[in-house]
Amino acid sequence: MTIALQHPVGTTNPAALVDSQVTDRLVRRITADHPEISEPTARRIVGQAAAFVAASGRYPGQSLAPSQLVDYGWHAFILHTVDYARFCSQTVGGFVHHVPTDEGDETPGQARATRERTLAAIRAAGYTVDEELWPDLAKCTQCHAGCTDSPKNS
Structure with a gap:
């Protein structure tokens, strides 16, 4: 995979991508759904979810995937559709x-390669x-049937 750099690497704090009021809503959702996650960690998750979504949009078709923690943030964000x-x-x-x-689409070593690509x-x-x-x-195989935060896996 070749990715052309459009910005200096690692210069933008992804938490700055999300409006502070939206961040607050997402943090409340994450900590309510996952009480083991602290508020400061939930804020970091929101930032990484924003970076993941931004990268996914900039590099479509690259088969990017979130970590389990970042998936919590992405799912919280998706619930706030507007x-x-x-x-x-x-x-x-x-x-x-x-x-x-x-399910079953993953091959040995693929998770590591996907993580690095992401x-x-x-x-x-x-x-x-x-x-x-x-x-x-994240092992996100079917929303509401196997995602990390679906009711089935709670």
Whole structure:
């Protein structure tokens, strides 16, 4: 995969992408749905979710995937559809869809390669990566049937 740099690598704090009122709403949602997550960590998650969505919109077709923690932020954002649609439009010029993978589509070593590709895309888009929030990839196989925060897995 080749990604052309449009911004200096890692120069933009992704938390600055999301309006503070929207961030507050998303943080409340994340901490309500996941009481084990502290408010400061939820704020970091919102920033990384924003960076992930922005990179996904800038590099469509690259098969990027969030970490489990970042997936919590993305799902919270998607639930606030007006805010999410506005963010996508302003940040990448169009809606970034959530397209889960089917069970069994993953091959050995693919998760590591996908993680590295995702982090490279976020950096190439000019956003700082919070490595502590990316220890793994989410197992998001079917929304409301297997996503990390679906009722089935709660």
